[in-house]
Amino acid sequence: MDIEFTFPSIEVRRHGQHVLVARLCTDLHGLLGRDAARDLALFVKKADRDPSVRAVVLTGSHPERFVGHADLAWLQEDGSVVPPLGRRVMSAVVWLALMLNSNPITRWVARRTPVQGALQLDDMHKTLNLMSTSSTIFVAALNGSALGLGAEIAWACDVRVMADGDYVIGHLEVLLGFAPGAGGTQRLTTLVGPHRARRLMLEGSPLSPAEALRLGVVDEVVPTSEVVQVGVRQAEILAARPQSAIGAIKRSVNAGITRGLRSGLRWERSEFLSSLPQREAQQIMLDYLSDTERDGELPVYRSGGYGSALARGRANGGEPELDPSPAPKLPDSATYGVQTVQFRSGSSWCRAWLYVPHHAGADSPVPVVVMGHGLGATRDLGLAPYAEEFADRGMAALVFTYRGLGDSGGHPRQILSMKRQLQDWDAAIAHAVSLPQLDSERMAIWGSSLGGGHAIATAARHPELAAMVAQCPFTDGVASALALGPGKSMALASPIVRDLVAVARRRPAVMVPIAAVPGGAGLMSTVDALKGMHALVPVGHQWRNEAAARSVLSVLGYRPGRSAHRIAVPSLICISTTDTVAPPKTAERQLRRSPYADVRTYEAGHFAFYVGAAFDQLVTEQAEFLEAHLRPDVRGAPTISASRGSDEQTP
Incomplete structure (x- = not known):
């Protein structure tokens, strides 16, 4: 909301x-x-x-x-306007004001009488x-x-x-x-x-x-x-603390102060019992028990465990330490550097690669492109070449991985939530704003596939952005399901039901492939999906080709293309005319509704956008579009105060 x-x-x-x-x-x-x-x-x-x-x-x-x-x-x-009255009489006036203020009709009348001051005090x-x-x-x-x-x-x-x-x-x-x-x-x-x-x-x-x-x-x-x-x-x-627990504590303390110890204790009991069944509390307790069984020690008694819980705001044992995906190796002649950073999102964090031109600094901030990937994909699956081209042209790039995937935090893992991923986009933007070497007035976002849909939805909510690029964008979950066909869609029905039952019984998630063999039960089962995804995985890297089956419901109900008409920033939309994953006709029809959208089509498949001649054409056109709107040739442009975000860069 x-x-x-x-x-x-x-x-x-x-x-x-x-x-x-x-x-x-x-x-x-x-x-x-x-x-x-x-x-x-x-x-x-x-x-x-x-x-x-x-x-x-x-x-x-x-x-x-x-x-x-x-x-x-x-x-x-x-x-x-009120005559001097004794405390007893004034107490009656206050009581009357409380009664009148509880009803919209009597409140409207009373505000035109001498008791209006008592009503304002009550407010x-x-x-x-x-x-x-x-x-x-x-x-x-x-x-x-x-x-x-x-x-x-x-x-x-x-x-x-x-x-x-x-x-x-x-x-x-x-x-x-x-x-x-x-x-x-x-x-x-x-x-x-x-x-x-x-x-x-x-x-x-x-x-x-x-x-x-x-x-x-x-x-x-x-x-x-x-x-x-x-x-x-x-x-x-x-x-960072669970919000339901925050409210219960505040109300209980307030009850004890205002109503006395006995009433306060009764209030505390009711708040305690009502907070236990809350989903967040249940998940934290289950994680705590699971981590205790796994490690043989209570999480808060592990070395550094209590301090970690205080920092995160919850004592669910902490997330397992994940080795960061190694940053891409750059040639000695590179005019930019790259490092692994992380920023907070919700109760956890996202890891990212930050590409920054060497000349960037607090006195000469550079424009920045925030980049996110597609369905179940991590940042090391084909995004580095795009980021390197942008950085070589004087633009920083923040390339992040969603929570619950790859080396980012988040628990449980491999659950694709559109709501959480959009929160990650907001957190990435806030992090970029907080960095003094980046110019937040010259910020663009870039998304591919499902990330392209996220870029569309995010641009519609962030009119302060300077530009947006979406390639082979996912714009409509229903249209994608229809394009997949009823047979392939129904193949997912059984694992979805079993996964929902597992959620209700607090059991491990039922997984399905993200990319499956043609016709198989997976989130993507087109002829080029499995081969295309594996072609993007760099040598020495690993990618988990699975997601909780319930993720299908989140994807199915996601229709970011419907927000295209609200986009008020210059946008470049690159659509594959032979896309088997994101229906191109639906995307083109929806995105042409935006007067700010430059919609271009390409005779290349969904996964061809990351390699070969199609990539060369796309990255050149996108870089030129971003240069035109972000103007990396301008040094030391004024920036918005870093107070819009506060996440600190973490090596």
Whole structure:
């Protein structure tokens, strides 16, 4: 589910796959007013509902203030329409506001009466309570001072990182003639205890960064220039944990605080019992048991096991160490280098080859092409020659292998999930953006076969890309199944059913060949499939010609060609007129719907695109197309800030 995060008072950008950085756009003085509070409420609700968002980093737009405090004009105006009432009467007003706010019709009416202030306060409480109980992690990157409502927003976050300097955090409300109203009296008390909280609020005394750290109300104090970066790092660490467990822990802790020990323990029991059957928890426990049986030792007690679990966010024994596929050997005359790197994707990682021209650097970044392969294929099956041609022309290339295949991480293995592979594309793009020697404003993506379909779907979601190339693209699972014929398709029915039964019984996957003999039961069983795939495997390399049978269902329901009309970047589409794997007529019809697509056809088979004369023609035309749109001849072009991604290069 993709949810649009656009708000007048909040600047939102994605950082990698699962982290949002939200900058609260306060006014000239750093005050948070009525409109900004409404936007914050909508943003928190959307972040909580979007399963792709696992963590949010909140920071301020004012250079020295996270949130100065609430806009007093807002509070004064709403307060002036209600006559002075005693606490008992006002308690009844609050109760009435809660009732009115629970129904859309009565809410609309009540917002036009003097109780509107109580409704807005109820909305703020709901927002901060949701932050405290959501399965999404909230991190306060306090780029400056946070007083009053600013402090209350920070108290509702799970992690607080504060900038070092002449900044303060705390409650000044008593100095303005009123008490904290958005949970400050309760949340600060849980952080520092009732006596100290009461004294701080009665005096209106704020805390310096050092005092806040000593009392434990912030988790880290760092230089101002690093506060968002450190906040993102903390968010990524916690986002790697299973989300269902995160939510259960937060809700249980909150119940104990708000309802007392006995109620909190009852809440904890219910959360514990409801989290055990979750698919992610079950998989982690099964992996843990399997790894214990395999190694004869509990995974967290192995040397480095606990540290590895902390780094990954889960203790399922860790993935087996996989030797990286050796990077291609380059001639001494090569104008570029290549190294093996890895980047995080979801709860695991992808390995890749990074080709970079020798002249690239932070001061002279070069354009980059992110490249992914086809059905069950790894990067060492015919992609290196394309990447080498692009690199020789001054363009970097990041050639990655999907999770669960080859030397990339991911468990279980050999399961082809279109959703996970698209996540890998997003992670690869984020990694390329994070590298200072690469120019993220001159980025293209390149995909072949199924990877061509992924490139189409990814380009439709990433209008910031400069170009896209898709060759012999897979565009429609249904069309491919029909082209395969009913007999060959039905041959896969039995292994699919047996594999689904194995999933239900938590047994090993039932495998089928990725490329089978002609007419056999496999994902590809055309006359050229098996021979064509084996021809791409380099000497000394191994490729697992098998995938879980359930993968067929993911492929069958995948129809990336339908998103072609949404592509808004220059695209080169190279179609084989004799393609036996990806029906060419369907691909051509779908892709010509995009006004940005340059569709070209070639008299060469699906697997001929990687070798011989067809390859020579294709790589030349593709390189010229990329040169025209990425302009590798331009040195030192401006780049987008590396804060759009944070994966670090790993040799």
